[in-house]
């Protein structure tokens with residue numbers, strides 16, 4: 001083997017690519033991992049981790065602001081955003097260092113540079129050709145999209161620039177009420193901004209259970225976040241001091257900034273994919289359920305593959321592909337079994353089918369749903385959060401969906417994904433014990449109720 005020949009050549013070192021590299025090397029494959037920017041990709045540097053650090057700072061700010069209500073007389077003296085950013089960068093930096101060490105220790109060959117796919121088994125980086133003996137894995141991720149005619153620049157920003165801001169807007173408009181939009185809205189509100197969300201669809205987090213969207217909108221309203229749903233954006237102008245956003249119907253909104261959070265597009269053009277004949281659809285790389293493209297020996301993982309754009313999906317797909325290439329014949333990943341968490345305050349977390357999807361799949365007469373209100377949950381009362389745990393089951397069958405709203409409910413979805421993916425029956429879960437007083441107990445209570453024996457709930 002020469003220095004440029006490997007079992008597997010991976011293009012892109014984000015969640016999907018590095019997971020494939022780590023698992024592949026564990027399985028004895030020689031791996032080249034090509035990355036043009038920073039190992040860890042969007043998730044570590046511009047996505048999950050930095051945003052969640054900001055959300056934690058936001059939670060601390062809210063706690064300080066609300067502390068006197070529970071007899072702790074602290075005052076919030078302000079947000080030092082430069083310090084907040086330092087804290088965030090510290091978290092990212094430590095994880096980045098750890099990941100670099102991990103990749104090195106697994107003997108993955110890390111190649112810095114921009115790669116281009118030049119054939120089904122070769123990738124060029126700065127004039128050097130890397131050859132894959134077994135497979136190439138495409139993992140080039142995604143970028144923040146905009147709308148046609150809506151140029152990013154100045155005071156019109158995406159999440160990339162939002163994370164670099166060294167000031168807190170006093171007024172901000174968030175275009176897009178999906179995950180990224182509501183998370184930034186939540187952070188800025190906690191930091192004291194006036195926030196308006198504009199969403200063209202009829203509700204916030206439109207991919208979630210309808211009841212969750214309603215509860216989130218209610219909670220946001222209480223927090224003073226304005227949600228304009230079912231309203232289309234028509235244009236924006238900007239000056240040195242602010243932006244003016246026009247909505248369909250001619251309503252205008254003024255603010256310091258417009259955050260464009262209308263989704264993420266696949267980063268899959270200009271890298272030779274089309275030249276090599278990889279089948280694509282609207283820029284996304286198409287694969288079969290085993291994540292192989294139409295070109296044998298070329299796989300794709302992560303955000304470039306149509307479906308949920310989540311880091312843990314990328315990790316799982318990376319692991320899957322490495323095992324597939326190593327001949328382990330892994331089990332196909334069920335996209336529906338992938339948990340989703342929106343980390344705003346309050347959080348939204350879910351896995352599986354919504355009630356509407358279950359009704360569509362099984363028929364209304366074959367679906368049963370139950371909503372346990374966090375009002376009856378001791379720990380949620382202690383935390384002062386409202387919300388619910390909603391379960392959807394096939395009548396006389398397994399639980400097919402779990403949907404939650406409330407502070408910290410993201411931490412409860414681990415149990416939810418086990419239940420849904422293991423196709424547990426409410427009766428199975430109802431006999432298991434949940435510690436008191438935890439929010440987790442609300443999950444247990446919901447199952448007790450769905451199994452026909454509610455404890456702290458009305459039948």
Ligand SMILES: Cc1cc2nc3c(=O)[nH]c(=O)nc-3n(C[C@H](O)[C@H](O)[C@H](O)COP(=O)(O)OP(=O)(O)OC[C@H]3O[C@@H](n4cnc5c(N)ncnc54)[C@H](O)[C@@H]3O)c2cc1C
Nearest residue numbers: 012014015016036041042043047115141302303309310311
């Ligand atoms: C603001 C924000 C918050 C998010 N929060 C969450 C969250 O809380 N939880 C969650 O699960 N997901 C979250 N996500 C989504 C998550 O970040 C992505 O799903 C995940 O990073 C996708 O991984 P990936 O490997 O497909 O792509 P990426 O992480 O985008 O990695 C792709 C890598 O490929 C590199 N690359 C691209 N082209 C080339 C080339 N030609 N040559 C060499 N290298 C190349 C890029 O530099 C990049 O490092 C968030 C995203 C954003 C933007």
